[in-house]
Amino acid sequence: GAGVSQSPSNKVTEKGKDVELRCDPISGHTALYWYRQRLGQGLEFLIYFQGNSAPDKSGLPSDRFSAERTGESVSTLTIQRTQQEDSAVYLCASSSPGSNQPQHFGDGTRLSIL
Amino acid sequence: AQSVTQLDSHVSVSEGTPVLLRCNYSSSYSPSLFWYVQHPNKGLQLLLKYTSAATLVKGINGFEAEFKKSETSFHLTKPSAHMSDAAEYFCVVSDSRRGYKLIFGSGTRLLVRP
Structure with a gap:
């Protein structure tokens, strides 16, 4: 079956621009997570969605970062003023x-x- | 707070020889522990997980890990390395209060020489 799909695979942008990253989870998976991986490092937890519960945003590094998810479908991670x-x-x-x-x-x- | 320490940033072995990737964890409770593998420009794949059942855990691709509470270790081993095993390996512990939140080690890059 289809795995987790992310787009775009690569994004280059200028400092100060906003970017939006997309994630399509595996069908039927109610939990969705975003992580950040800096070069040569492990993953840092950013945010967790579980069904219709309030998300755990404790890992977001600043208020420039936000994420949305509608129900149990696609999620978008937005970074403002990169x-x-x-x-x-x-x-x-x-x-x-x-x-x-x-x-x-x-x-x-x-x-x-x- | 939980944490994991991967003792080697790089490990180099010859094809056909044993692999040992070391991991020590810190946790005030009985943890859930995982090993993930990441091939270049790919997402992470779960190799195996320990969740307080048998202390010797068998995973995919011939890997296994042994949970040793007295040593707070969870080392990953494989009897015979294959060229396709070359990748980055992450030892991971789950957060005690929020089991969905994974805490990653900094990773060990495994190099396999022909």
Whole structure:
């Protein structure tokens, strides 16, 4: 079956511009996660959606970052007024409901801020 | 707070020889632990997970890991390396209060020499 799909795969933009990243989770997965991976580092948790519950936004690094998800479908991560330190790979994952369910990752969006 | 430490940033082995990737965790409770693999420009794939059942966990592609509470370790092993095993490996622990939140180590890059 189809895995987690992210678009675009690569994005290059100028400092100060807004960017929007998209994630299509696996069908039936109610949980969705966004992570940031800086060069040579592990993943940093950004945000978690579970069904219609309030999202856990505790990992968002600043108020320039926001994410939306409608129901159990597509999610978008928006970064406003991008800065060079926002350059990273942004990974999305989804999972079935329940504790410790394995997270299935997309291939990520590589974001480069000039 | 939970954390994981991957003791080696790079490991190099010859094809056909054993692989050992080391991980130590810090947790005040009985943790859930995972190993993920990331091939270049790809998302992460779950290799195996430990969730307080058997301490020796078998995963995909011939990998296994042993949970040792006395040593707070969760090292990843494979008897015989294959060229296709060359990738980045991440040791991961789940947050004690929010099990969906994964805390990643900094990664170990495995190089396999022909």
